[in-house]
Structures are given as structure tokens and as C-alpha cells.
Amino acid sequence: xxxxxxxxxxxxxxxxxxxxxxxxxxxxxxxxxxxxxxxxxxxxxxxxxxxxxxxxxxxxxxxxxxxxxxxxxxxxxxxxxxxxxxxxxxxxxxxxxxxxxxxxxxxxxxxxxxxxxxxxxxxxxxxxxxxxxxxxxxxxxxxxxxxxxxxxxxxxxxxxxxxxxxxxxxxxxxxxxxxxxxxxxxxxxxxxxxxxxxxxxxxxxxxxxxxxxxxxxxxxxxxxxxxxxxxxxxxxxxxxxxxxxxxxxxxxxxxxxxxxxxxxxxxxxxxxxxxxxxxxxxxxxxxxxxxxxxxxxxxxxxxxxxxxxxxxxxxxxxxxxxxxxxxxxxxxxxxxxxxxxxxxxxxxxxxxxxxxxxxxx
Amino acid sequence: xxxxxxxxxxxxxxxxxxxxxxxxxxxxxxxxxxxxxxxxxxxxxxxxxxxxxxxxxxxxxxxxxxxxxxxxxxxxxxxxxxxxxxxxxxxxxxxxxxxxxxxxxxxxxxxxxxxxxxxxxxxxxxxxxxxxxxxxxxxxxxxxxxxxxxxxxxxxxxxxxxxxxxxxxxxxxxxxxxxxxxxxxxxxxxxxxxxxxxxxxxxxxxxxxxxxxxxxxxxxxxxxxxxxxxxxxxxxxxxxxxxxxxxxxxxxxxxxxxxxxxxxxxxxxxxxxxxxxxxxxxxxxxxxxxxxxxxxxxxxxxxxxxxxxxxxxxxxxxxxxxxxxxxxxxxxxxxxxxxxxxxxxxxxxxxxxxxxxxxxxxxxxxxxxxxxxxxxxxxxxxxxxxxxxxxxxxxxxxxxxxxxxxxxxxxxxxxxxxxxxxxxxxxxxxxxxxxxxxxxxxxxxxxxxxxxxxxxxxxxxxxxxxxxxxxxxxxxxxxxxxxxxxxxxxxxxxxxxxxxxxxxxxxxxx
Numbered sequence: 001x002x003x004x005x006x007x008x009x010x011x012x013x014x015x016x017x018x019x020x021x022x023x024x025x026x027x028x029x030x031x032x033x034x035x036x037x038x039x040x041x042x043x044x045x046x047x048x049x050x051x052x053x054x055x056x057x058x059x060x061x062x063x064x065x066x067x068x069x070x071x072x073x074x075x076x077x078x079x080x081x082x083x084x085x086x087x088x089x090x091x092x093x094x095x096x097x098x099x100x101x102x103x104x105x106x107x108x109x110x111x112x113x114x115x116x117x118x119x120x121x122x123x124x125x126x127x128x129x130x131x132x133x134x135x136x137x138x139x140x141x142x143x144x145x146x147x148x149x150x151x152x153x154x155x156x157x158x159x160x161x162x163x164x165x166x167x168x169x170x171x172x173x174x175x176x177x178x179x180x181x182x183x184x185x186x187x188x189x190x191x192x193x194x195x196x197x198x199x200x201x202x203x204x205x206x207x208x209x210x211x212x213x214x215x216x217x218x219x220x221x222x223x224x225x226x227x228x229x230x231x232x233x234x235x236x237x238x239x240x241x242x243x244x245x246x247x248x249x250x251x252x253x254x255x256x257x258x259x260x261x262x263x264x265x266x267x268x269x270x271x272x273x274x275x276x277x278x279x280x281x282x283x284x285x286x287x288x289x290x291x292x293x294x295x296x297x298x299x300x301x302x303x304x305x306x307x308x309x310x311x312x313x314x315x316x317x318x319x320x321x322x323x324x325x326x327x328x329x330x331x332x333x334x335x336x337x338x339x340x341x342x343x344x345x346x347x348x349x350x351x352x353x354x355x356x357x358x359x360x361x
Numbered sequence: 362x363x364x365x366x367x368x369x370x371x372x373x374x375x376x377x378x379x380x381x382x383x384x385x386x387x388x389x390x391x392x393x394x395x396x397x398x399x400x401x402x403x404x405x406x407x408x409x410x411x412x413x414x415x416x417x418x419x420x421x422x423x424x425x426x427x428x429x430x431x432x433x434x435x436x437x438x439x440x441x442x443x444x445x446x447x448x449x450x451x452x453x454x455x456x457x458x459x460x461x462x463x464x465x466x467x468x469x470x471x472x473x474x475x476x477x478x479x480x481x482x483x484x485x486x487x488x489x490x491x492x493x494x495x496x497x498x499x500x501x502x503x504x505x506x507x508x509x510x511x512x513x514x515x516x517x518x519x520x521x522x523x524x525x526x527x528x529x530x531x532x533x534x535x536x537x538x539x540x541x542x543x544x545x546x547x548x549x550x551x552x553x554x555x556x557x558x559x560x561x562x563x564x565x566x567x568x569x570x571x572x573x574x575x576x577x578x579x580x581x582x583x584x585x586x587x588x589x590x591x592x593x594x595x596x597x598x599x600x601x602x603x604x605x606x607x608x609x610x611x612x613x614x615x616x617x618x619x620x621x622x623x624x625x626x627x628x629x630x631x632x633x634x635x636x637x638x639x640x641x642x643x644x645x646x647x648x649x650x651x652x653x654x655x656x657x658x659x660x661x662x663x664x665x666x667x668x669x670x671x672x673x674x675x676x677x678x679x680x681x682x683x684x685x686x687x688x689x690x691x692x693x694x695x696x697x698x699x700x701x702x703x704x705x706x707x708x709x710x711x712x713x714x715x716x717x718x719x720x721x722x723x724x725x726x727x728x729x730x731x732x733x734x735x736x737x738x739x740x741x742x743x744x745x746x747x748x749x750x751x752x753x754x755x756x757x758x759x760x761x762x763x764x765x766x767x768x769x770x771x772x773x774x775x776x777x778x779x780x781x782x783x784x785x786x787x788x789x790x791x792x793x794x795x796x797x798x799x800x801x802x803x804x805x806x807x808x809x810x811x812x813x814x815x816x817x818x819x820x821x822x823x824x825x826x827x828x829x830x831x832x833x834x835x836x837x838x839x840x841x842x843x844x845x846x847x848x849x850x851x852x853x854x855x856x857x858x859x860x861x862x863x864x865x866x867x868x869x870x871x
Contacts, residue, residue: 010709223731223732223734224730224731224732225721225727225730225731225732226730228714228717228732231710232707232710232718235707235708235709235710236703236704236706236707236708236709236710238700238703238704239703239704239705239706239707239718240707241666241686242664242666242686242696242698242704242705242718242719243686243687243718243719243721244665244685244686244687244688244690244722246685
């Protein structure tokens with residue numbers, strides 16, 4: 001008989017090993033799925049994990065895409081992970097991402113066509129503030145009226161999407177766009193653009209911000225009192241109250257930081273890879289970042305790796321659709337498997353498998 | 362010694378966990394109709410032993426025989442079928458359900474509710490433990506809740522009843538009633554395995570005692586022939602000192618509570634009503650009372666977890682009521698709550714992190730908002746060394762410690778911060794005799810050093826041992842503190858509200 005036995009202390013070794021095990025299991029199960037669809041499983045797995053980085057034909061295009069896609073995911077996921085650790089569930093990063101993009105773009109477009117150095121910094125501030133303000137709505141409602149932040153933040157995503165449509169069709173529409181929806185292209189407006197910093201790498205300011213966020217979050221969680229309070233509130237809420245942690249302040253802090261980071265991600269995206277406010281600007285980064293945060297164990301370094309991995313499966317997935325005709329739904333199922341296996345093997349961190357008779361303490 | 366005379370025979374029972382042998386060739390016998398005490402320090406292996414008898418743990422070696430049949434329960438259900446019942450230290454009752462519903466939940470195939478209610482009423486009357494099957498458990502006192510657990514066991518008609526620390530939540534009068542019931546059960550032939558730290562109770566109640574130390578049976582005795590002190594020394598394996606108190610002059614009032622009222626945040630909690638007392642420097646105020654009479658609320662109001670009007674709590678004349686826990690700690694008002702895991706300490710965090718939990722303010726463990734982990738580690742090591750906390754090191758998680766060790770850590774953490782006033786709730790609950798003596802001594806030393814100490818406890822012997830003055834919390838009201846010296850158990854019991862309406866039934870049953 002197989003049974004689980006709780007470990008006295010969570011195993012550090014397994015905590016590191018489980019993501020790798022999960023990726024390996026995903027490859028096996030995904031391979032079986034691709035085989036069942038009549039595709040060569042080895043080729044499909046190679047197309048997803050290998051070709052985007054090393055295929056001589058596609059790598060030059062897809063390799064920079066890795067950072068472009070991973071940047072916003074990591075930036076948003078880092079912010080979310082702080083709240084998740086404290087038991088504060090911001091599910092509305094997508095909305096904060098959109099509002100950050102709108103605010104940042106609006107500031108940039110307000111200066112058009114001036115060419116002064118401070119436009120981009122102002123846009124960055126506006127983007128962060130926009131996301132922060134959008135997250136303050138659930139924060140304040142939670143602190144004041146004990147509303148559920150999951151619902152409020154999620155529903156505000158749909159409000160933000162309507163704001164986005166209104167902006168793209170109305171007050172931010174490109175006056176020289178011939179009546180088409182969408183704003184001016186910020187990436188073609190040098191003072192407001194978020195260009196690729198090193199050619200061929202996909203590195204832009206948003207990616208740099210993501211790396212900074214990883215380091216800052218690491219320091220916050222391991223050295224700072226606030227990070228300690230975040231962990232305490234998540235692990236033992238009564239002990240946190242006894243220690244003197246103010247729940248309200250923690251809610252405002254965690255939602256504020258995650259909102260600001262999501263807003264920044266939106267701003268960097270709209271000023272760089274996306275280029276303009278358009279109806280279809282929202283691409284689901286805010287939701288995918290939730291998966292990235294958990295895939296990375298809510299740990300900053302883990303999130304960095306998880307963001308890169310997630311970006312890789314996106315790019316590789318697109319590539320395999322295009323090259324092998326794998327259906328898009330199969331790619332989504334593949335990504336779902338990754339999360340499934342990760343959460344599944346996660347149990348090994350806290351439990352060990354024993355074979356034999358039952359003798360639980 | 363014939364086979365028919367013995368109900369339970371344990372022979373060479375051994376159980377090892379990684380790194381520790383919990384039970385090492387334990388052998389003893391329980392006669393039919395005997396009240397048998399199981400004594401030992403925390404970690405001596407009492408829990409493992411009864412868990413094996415109850416089928417929660419499988420032994421590595423050794424045999425058990427129950428009523429002349431091999432007893433090898435693979436799960437509690439099998440043990441119950443064989444006639445073993447157990448009342449746990451922690452009640453597993455749902456407050457929002459009625460007594461009968463709670464009893465039904467614990468049964469494999471409960472009879473119809475009406476039949477069950479009738480059975481409950483019948484059994485509880487027969488044993489002098491009256492219970493209304495239709496009342497909500499949330500409305501019952503701790504003593505009445507325990508009765509639900511006992512009646513739940515009695516409905517199974519057990520041959521062997523195991524009771525783990527049953528009197529920790531009872532008033533002296535309620536203890537009397539419980540003992541009456543247990544004696545009646547024993548007279549009817551039910552054997553009782555009784556685990557307790559209260560040696561005086563064991564002397565009054567039990568026919569025989571088996572003493573465990575480090576997983577081995579070290580002695581067995583007739584508790585009526587030994588003194589409590591002799592038994593305690595057998596448990597610990599060494600003689601130890603009873604707390605010594607220095608009779609010093611009391612200083613000026615330090616902690617003053619005036620007209621403190623607080624509505625409980627918990628719907629089944631007890632609100633505090635007009636609680637007033639004052640504790641001087643160098644003084645220990647003992648607050649007794651049955652659990653659930655406002656102890657948690659009083660601790661919360663004093664620690665700063667619950668805010669109250671400013672003037673209702675003051676420290677050295679400074680109003681504290683509106684300040685949170687951090688500000689109160691900074692001013693010198695520290696507290697140690699009852700619940701060790703999850704309240705006083707975060708279970709999954711290391712001892713270093715737990716040392717910072719409250720130590721961060723007064724021990725200056727943070728600079729500019731950044732925690733100095735090496736200093737925190739130093740503080741944790743200081744607590745571990747100073748209070749004899751048995752752990753491999755401060756990097757271990759709090760939940761890896763035994764209850765007694767974690768309690769020493771929690772008390773040590775507050776005492777070493779040199780507070781002006783310290784409030785502790787149940788400081789030695791579930792702690793072995795030697796550790797309890799060490800904790801009491803630390804509290805007395807703290808008071809001798811000029812601090813005001815408030816000890817909230819349900820252990821009346823403990824309170825009488827260390828308090829200068831004594832008061833009782835009953836339904837959220839605090840009695841007027843009286844000098845502890847010369848108080849009798851009878852007087853204290855009456856201060857505690859007697860037997861909470863149980864007395865009559867008891868007389869009736871007699």
C-alpha cells in the first residue's frame with residue numbers, strides 16, 4: 001500500500017526538485033497526448049522546448065520573444081506573489097495592467113509630438129500610479145467594508161476592458177488613423193517609446209524592471225520587516241495579529257504593490273512590443289501571471305524561472321501550431337498539465353511516500 | 362495473577378520513530394475495574410502508548426491483550442469495537458451543532474435522533490452527568506462539553522476508558538463530580554486508564570500508577586501510598602526544587618485595568634464585563650476560572666490584539682487601551698497567549714523567526730526596517746540556552762518542538778525581554794512537571810526583579826503556588842482579588858461559580 005506521511009519539516013530538496021519533476025512529467029504526458037493526436041511526440045516536444053531557442057531558422061526571431069513575453073509575466077507575478085503569500089488574493093492584475101497602460105499611454109500622447117527626455121519617465125510613473133489606483137479600489141473596499149478582494153479585483157478587470165475599448169475608440173484614438181480604432185503608435189514616437197535596449201535580445205525597460213523587481217522582492221521577503229509580516233500573515237494569521245501586524249495596512253501594501261507592478265507591465269508593453277492602445281491590447285498576461293506566481297512557488301527566483309518557462313511554452317506552442325499543425329487547444333492543455341503536475345508533485349515537499357503498512361503517528 | 366483478572370495486558374510494546382524510541386519494551390497490566398494512572402513527563406511516551414491501545418499507531422514489537430484476546434487494532438474503529446474508548450484532551454465537538462448531533466457524528470451507524478437523545482439522557486443521568494441532548498454545544502461550559510465526550514464514549518459500553526488530562530478544564534467541584542462518575546464506572550467493572558499531570562488527583566482517584574520515563578516503565582506504585590513529590594521525582598528521575606519565592610516588598614502599581622469591557626469577536630466567546638484590577642511591581646496576580654470564561658478575551662485586551670478605550674488599560678500611569686501590540690511592547694507590556702502553535706508562535710517558521718515575532722521591538726532586532734537575522738538568531742539561542750529548550754538549534758521549525766519545549770521558548774521569549782508587566786495565559790498547560798517548575802520559577806524571578814506579572818491559569822495548585830493575590834474570571838466578570846495565602850479550595854470553587862449547575866444532579870445521582 002502506498003501512503004503519505006507528513007514530513008516534520010518541509011523538504012528543501014524537494015522544494016527545488018519538484019518543478020523539474022513536473023516539467024519532466026508534463027513532457028511525458030504531453031508527448032502521449034501529441035502521439036494520440038497523430039503527431040510525432042518527440043518532434044512536438046522539441047518544437048516547444050528546443051526550437052524557439054536553438055533552431056537555426058526560427059531562433060533569431062523567437063529568442064528575443066522569450067524576454068518580451070517573460071518580462072511582463074515576471075513583473076506582474078512578483079507583485080501578486082507578495083499578496084498571495086499573505087493570503088491577499090489579487091485576481092485582477094489584468095485590469096491593473098490595462099489601466100496602467102492607458103494612463104501611461106495617455107501621458108505620453110498628451111505630450112505628442114514634443115521631444116523631451118522626461119516624457120518616458122513621466123509615463124512610467126503614470127503607468128505605475130494607474131495600476132496602483134485600480135488596485136486601491138478592492139483594497140479600500142476590503143479594509144473599510146470587508147468586501148472580498150477576489151471578486152472586486154476580478155470584476156474590475158471587465159470594467160478596465162471597457163475603459164480600454166473606450167480609449168481605443170474614443171479619447172485616445174489616433175486622429176491621423178483614418179478612423180480606425182487604436183491610438184498613435186508610441187513605439188514610433190521616440191520620446192515615449194520603450195525600445196529594445198540591446199538589439200536581438202528582446203531586452204526592454206520592462207524586462208529590466210522585472211529583474212529589478214525580482215531582486216527587490218527577494219530582499220523584501222528575506223530581510224525586511226514588511227516581508228516578514230507578509231509571510232507571518234499568510235502562515236499564521238493569529239500570530240501575525242499578536243505580533244502587531246496591521247491587516248489593513250498589509251492589504252493596502254500588497255494590493256498596492258501588485259497593482260503598481262501590473263500597471264508598469266502594461267505601460268512597458270504599450271510603449272514597446274504592443275506599441276499602441278488598441279481594443280485587443282489585453283492579452284491575458286495578468287491572468288497567466290497567477291499561474292507563473294504559483295509555478296514559481298511564490299519565490300522571486302522561482303517566479304523568474306517560471307516566467308521564462310511559461311514564455312517558452314507560449315512561443316514554442318505557437319511554433320508547433322504553425323509548424324506541425326498542433327491544435328491551439330492541445331497547447332493550452334499542455335500548459336494546464338504543467339500546472340497540474342506541479343501542484344500534484346508539490347505534495348512531496350510536505351509529505352513523503354511510504355510503501356507498506358499504515359502506522360501514522 | 363490470573364488471566365481473567367486482567368483486562369489489559371501490555372507486554373514488551375516498542376515503537377520507534379526516526380531518531381527517537383517513543384516506547385521501549387513497555388509492559389504493564391490493568392485490572393478489571395481498576396483506575397490506573399499513566400504518569401510521565403512530556404515526551405515520556407504516554408501519548409504514543411495510548412495511541413497504540415486506541416489503534417492510532419501500530420507498535421513495532423510487543424503484544425497487547427484485551428480481555429484475554431489478542432488486541433491488535435489496525436484503526437480506532439477496531440479498537441472501539443473491541444471495547445476501548447478514549448476521551449481526548451482536546452474536544453472534537455462542533456459548537457454550532459446540538460449535543461445529540463455531535464454524539465451522532467462520532468458513531469458508525471447512529472440510531473434515529475429521537476432514540477439517540479433518549480439514550481443520551483438515560484446514560485448521562487445514570488452516571489450523574491446530566492446533559493440536555495438538544496442544547497447547542499456552543500452554549501455549554503467546558504465541563505459540560507467534556508461530559509458530551511464522556512457520554513459519547515459511554516454509549517459504546519466500553520471495557521476500557523482512556524482519559525487524557527481530563528480535569529484541566531474543570532472547577533474543583535466539577536472534578537469531584539467527574540471522579541464520582543469514574544469511581545462508579547470502575548465499580549461496575551470498567552477499567553480506566555487515566556493520564557494526568559495533577560499528582561494530587563491521581564492520589565485521590567487511582568488504584569495504581571505506572572510511571573514512564575524516556576519511553577520505559579521506570580516504576581509502578583500505589584499512588585495512595587506515595588506523596589505527590591515522590592511520584593514527581595520518579596517521573597523526572599531526579600529531585601527538583603519547588604519554586605522559591607522571595608518575599609519582597611511590593612512596589613507601586615504598574616499595570617492598572619479599570620472597568621475593562623470588551624465584546625468578544627467570537628460568537629461563542631465570552632465578553633468581558635467591567636474587569637478591574639491593579640498589579641504592583643514585584644507582584645504576581647493569579648487569575649483562575651474555568652476555560653471559556655473570558656480568559657482569551659482578557660489576554661487580547663491586555664496584549665493589544667483587541668483595542669479598548671484608552672484609560673481602561675494603563676501601564677505606569679500611561680494609557681494603553683488604544684495602542685496596538687507593538688506600541689504596548691515598546692512601553693513594556695508583554696504577553697504570552699495560551700495557544701502556542703498559531704498564536705504565540707508560527708508553526709512553520711524557524712525558532713529564529715519566532716524569536717523575532719515579539720522580540721523585534723524590545724530586542725532591537727531590526728534596523729531601518731531591515732531585520733538583523735544574526736541578532737534574531739542570537740536572541741533565539743539565548744532563549745534556548747536560558748530556558749533549557751530541547752531542540753537541535755534555532756533553525757528548526759516551531760512545530761517540530763514538543764509542546765512543553767515550545768512553551769518554554771514562548772515564555773522565555775517574553776521574560777528575556779525584561780517587560781515591566783507580563784501577562785501569561787496557561788503558562789504550563791500540557792507541560793511536564795520539571796518544565797512547569799522552571800517556568801513558574803522564571804515568572805517568580807521576573808516578579809522579584811520588579812515586574813508586575815499576571816498569570817491566567819486553570820491550574821489552581823499552580824496559581825496558589827505562585828500568586829500573591831488571586832481572583833477568578835467567571836462569565837467575563839472578575840472577582841475582587843484576594844490574598845492567595847490561606848485560600849482554601851472550597852472558597853476558590855465558590856468564587857469560580859461552584860459546579861455550574863451540576864451540583865444538584867450529582868446529589869441526585871448519589
